[in-house]
Amino acid sequence: MDALDLARWQFGATTVYHFIFVPLTIGLAPLVAIMQTIWVRTQNETWLRLTKFFGKLMLINFAIGVATGIVQEFQFGMNWSEYSRFVGDVFGAPLAMEALAAFFVESTFLGLWIFGWDKLPKKIHLACIWAVALATNLSAFFILAANSWMQHPVGTTFNLETGRAEMTDIWAVLSNNTLLAAFPHTITAAFLTAGTFVAGIAAWWMVRLVRQGQEEKAREVYRPAVQLGVITMLIAGVGLGISGHAQGQLMFEQQPTKMAAAEALCSTTDGASFSLLAVGDLTNNCEGVTHYIEIPGLLSFLANNDFSSELRGVDDLQAEYTARYGDGETDVNYIPDLTITYWSFRLMIGMALGSAALALTAMWLTRQGRVSGNKWLARIALWAIPTPFLASAFGWIFTEMGRQPWVVAPNPTGIDEIRLLTMRGVSEVVSPTEVVISLAVFVVLYTVLAVAWFRLMKRYAVEGVSDTEKDVSPDNPDNQPDPDDPASADRPLSFAY
Amino acid sequence: MDLSILWFGLIAVLWTGYLVLEGFDFGVGMLLPFLGKDDKNRRVMINTIGPVWDGNEVWLLTAGGATFAAFPEWYATMFSGFYLPLLLILVALIVRVVAFEWRGKINTDTWRAWIDRAIVFGSYVPAILWGVAFANLVRGVELDADHQYVGGFFALLNPFALLGGVTTGLLFLTHGAIFLALKTSGEIHEKSSKVASTLSVITLVVAAAWAIWAQLAFSVAWTWAAVAVAAIGLVAVVIATRLRREGWAFIASAVVIVAAVVLIFGSMYPDVMPALNPANSLSIEAASSTPYTLTVMTWVAAFLTPLVLIYQGWTYWVFRKRISAEHIPEHAGLTFAQVTARKDTASAARS
Numbered sequence: 001m002d003a004l005d006l007a008r009w010q011f012g013a014t015t016v017y018h019f020i021f022v023p024l025t026i027g028l029a030p031l032v033a034i035m036q037t038i039w040v041r042t043q044n045e046t047w048l049r050l051t052k053f054f055g056k057l058m059l060i061n062f063a064i065g066v067a068t069g070i071v072q073e074f075q076f077g078m079n080w081s082e083y084s085r086f087v088g089d090v091f092g093a094p095l096a097m098e099a100l101a102a103f104f105v106e107s108t109f110l111g112l113w114i115f116g117w118d119k120l121p122k123k124i125h126l127a128c129i130w131a132v133a134l135a136t137n138l139s140a141f142f143i144l145a146a147n148s149w150m151q152h153p154v155g156t157t158f159n160l161e162t163g164r165a166e167m168t169d170i171w172a173v174l175s176n177n178t179l180l181a182a183f184p185h186t187i188t189a190a191f192l193t194a195g196t197f198v199a200g201i202a203a204w205w206m207v208r209l210v211r212q213g214q215e216e217k218a219r220e221v222y223r224p225a226v227q228l229g230v231i232t233m234l235i236a237g238v239g240l241g242i243s244g245h246a247q248g249q250l251m252f253e254q255q256p257t258k259m260a261a262a263e264a265l266c267s268t269t270d271g272a273s274f275s276l277l278a279v280g281d282l283t284n285n286c287e288g289v290t291h292y293i294e295i296p297g298l299l300s301f302l303a304n305n306d307f308s309s310e311l312r313g314v315d316d317l318q319a320e321y322t323a324r325y326g327d328g329e330t331d332v333n334y335i336p337d338l339t340i341t342y343w344s345f346r347l348m349i350g351m352a353l354g355s356a357a358l359a360l361t362a363m364w365l366t367r368q369g370r371v372s373g374n375k376w377l378a379r380i381a382l383w384a385i386p387t388p389f390l391a392s393a394f395g396w397i398f399t400e401m402g403r404q405p406w407v408v409a410p411n412p413t414g415i416d417e418i419r420l421l422t423m424r425g426v427s428e429v430v431s432p433t434e435v436v437i438s439l440a441v442f443v444v445l446y447t448v449l450a451v452a453w454f455r456l457m458k459r460y461a462v463e464g465v466s467d468t469e470k471d472v473s474p475d476n477p478d479n480q481p482d483p484d485d486p487a488s489a490d491r492p493l494s495f496a497y
Numbered sequence: 498m499d500l501s502i503l504w505f506g507l508i509a510v511l512w513t514g515y516l517v518l519e520g521f522d523f524g525v526g527m528l529l530p531f532l533g534k535d536d537k538n539r540r541v542m543i544n545t546i547g548p549v550w551d552g553n554e555v556w557l558l559t560a561g562g563a564t565f566a567a568f569p570e571w572y573a574t575m576f577s578g579f580y581l582p583l584l585l586i587l588v589a590l591i592v593r594v595v596a597f598e599w600r601g602k603i604n605t606d607t608w609r610a611w612i613d614r615a616i617v618f619g620s621y622v623p624a625i626l627w628g629v630a631f632a633n634l635v636r637g638v639e640l641d642a643d644h645q646y647v648g649g650f651f652a653l654l655n656p657f658a659l660l661g662g663v664t665t666g667l668l669f670l671t672h673g674a675i676f677l678a679l680k681t682s683g684e685i686h687e688k689s690s691k692v693a694s695t696l697s698v699i700t701l702v703v704a705a706a707w708a709i710w711a712q713l714a715f716s717v718a719w720t721w722a723a724v725a726v727a728a729i730g731l732v733a734v735v736i737a738t739r740l741r742r743e744g745w746a747f748i749a750s751a752v753v754i755v756a757a758v759v760l761i762f763g764s765m766y767p768d769v770m771p772a773l774n775p776a777n778s779l780s781i782e783a784a785s786s787t788p789y790t791l792t793v794m795t796w797v798a799a800f801l802t803p804l805v806l807i808y809q810g811w812t813y814w815v816f817r818k819r820i821s822a823e824h825i826p827e828h829a830g831l832t833f834a835q836v837t838a839r840k841d842t843a844s845a846a847r848s
Contacts, residue, residue, distance in 0.1 A: 059598060060598070063594055067591040067592075067595050068591065070590050070591060070594070071587055071591070073562060074561055074576055074583060074587060076565065076572075077561075077565065077572045077573050077576025077577060078576045078577055078580055078584075081573035081577035084565065084572055084573040085570055085573045087569075088565055088568075088573065088786065089569060089786040089787050090790070091565070092562065092563075092564075092566030092569055092786070093566045095566065096559065096563045096566040096797070097797055098562065099555060099558045099559040099561075099562040100562075100563075100797060100798065101797075103559070104552065104555050104801075104808075105808075107551035107552040107555050108555075108808055108809050110551065111548035111549055111551055111812060112812055112815065114548065115816065119815055120815065166787050166789070166790075167786075167787065167789060427573075429578060429647060430577050434580050434581060437584070438580070438581075441588060445588060452595070456602055460602070460831065463831055490823075490824075491824075492824050492825065493824050493826055494826070495826075495829075496540060496547065496601065496824075496826055497540065497544055497598075497600050
């Protein structure tokens, strides 16, 4: 492998790994904020207990998300310095905005939330977790603005003299239609992840308690959490479908090669079928693909709302891209890896069925105030929890691998002044040996961290919601210092590392 | 005023925020094995920075992002050129983040022992390597005509840069000891006051040597002012730590760090990366983004930076109280082996 392949593997591995934790944080922070809001408004202690329980899981996860995110801020420069030189004028801006507008809020208010239970009045403390929740979502917006620009490089012009991309319109970058589809899609995926997580753990506990004969606790504590999770999944699921469809339609226009590859659509077709199962010879040769199960006309309909519309195939697109973007070079393959794009796209969609199964089963079994001890619910719950994580991973693999061979993809819609092949973006001065070292270091370190993360998450999930949780806020009369006892003003911290 | 020069200054401001703030939390981590002889005391130390270290670290991410946005060439050349040292810094920062956050989650001595190693490693490595990196920027590095770093890894480990690393290491140790003295009472307070006062003298000697070397060999006349301010600050740290005036000592050590950044950036000016062959130096002008991008970023920074200062300042106010071993609650963490504990709670709940 050369430095380019190694750098791509490293970027892909560290980014997909980072994005295991990110969607859970983005979705769980608002859910914890909702739980705490219900507690503050109703004074129902159950919701305080749930807040603390899911809050701990959120924090274990938050830490590793933050830690693995540090790499992201640096590795564009480290491994992709030629890319950075080329796009920095436009791509750097959303990254800097993300740090200034979102990271500062997240980290500062998370510290206040973790350590502030006994220091801040209830409502201010509640506002802190909401600030965290909003900031995590804002952060997603900015980083997706950067990514969407790579898919659809708007608001930018090419400076012939410097050979660099130059931003001409920040509003175009921040209102990129690719971003306006990708942002809701990513956020709803994050909420689906968190909803599945909350409902999954709570459903597993509910079944366990009912089977142990503790129906009361199951009803009081876990059923509400199951319901919160299920509602979140339902809303997120609908949003995910709508935004995904919008994104897909845009992609047919903006990156036809990505969608043709995703469907293994070899030649231009009227009324193209949607492929459910195709098998290729793994040579990335379109002719070697056999389609087994297809739904006639559906692909054309999904792309253009018309069952008989024409869709461009791989062969045509290769010719068109060579003519338009080849700059005289004729040996560049403009079609992304067929096997990876085809299967990652299907796995992304297929994995979402895990959440759907949990949502529907849990909804049915907890209908009209019921609690359930059905062991199938517990099984589905455990199997469903990882599925949205995998769906997100496949989604990113699809959208990034489908953009190849470009790192900044020209769009045949006319947004094609800026384009850069991935192989031209890699750092020239970083040797293959150096990348081997860093890749090995990341693999070892990330494996250790993943094991620790999983064991901690599992351990805290299996511990369950605590039986009591004290309201330690300073506006609780019980916590006012006793004037006769000076030591009472100087109590131990309610939380310490 | 030329926006690229303004942004050169703003990048310096971001690094100042990072080094002044994360500097003391590095110091606390570095002092952990020396001052925290038992777990209670180690927890006192860690909890002085508990609510704030993460926010401090964001100054680094912002400096990185802002360099990318305002000086893409600088970002590209420096980060690809300093590849292996940066990798080491990243590893250190990663383990440090999870170590702080996960330390209290598992209540066993083995877990804590590993976590504390991670905190110590995660604090020393960046505290020293940032000094090495900046000293190299002051000294100049080997760039080719395309502004690519071609010096290799070992060229970064020259004597001047290594002394720079020792200097930042010592500065942060002192800064951290002063912070601990300021934020604790009881045993840790006593110990950290003493250590701060001893460290301040060593730091004075080493930092003065490095600063004068930097000034004589690589800088311009006006940065003597920064050297002078740093010197006054260092002497003030020595005096204030002896008098146990912790607040003043902290301000003085913060001033030293500010002066150090001024010296570093002042000596680099008008380049962002001076090269050993001056013809190849990467200048502010050549590295910077377009005026349009800089204008956008200026508005964003002008609007958001004051807000950041306000709410981060508020955080320090909320957690202003000194803490001591008496304030540290019992461990709330679980253990990985849960089987027996679970059965107990389950049977207790049934009965």
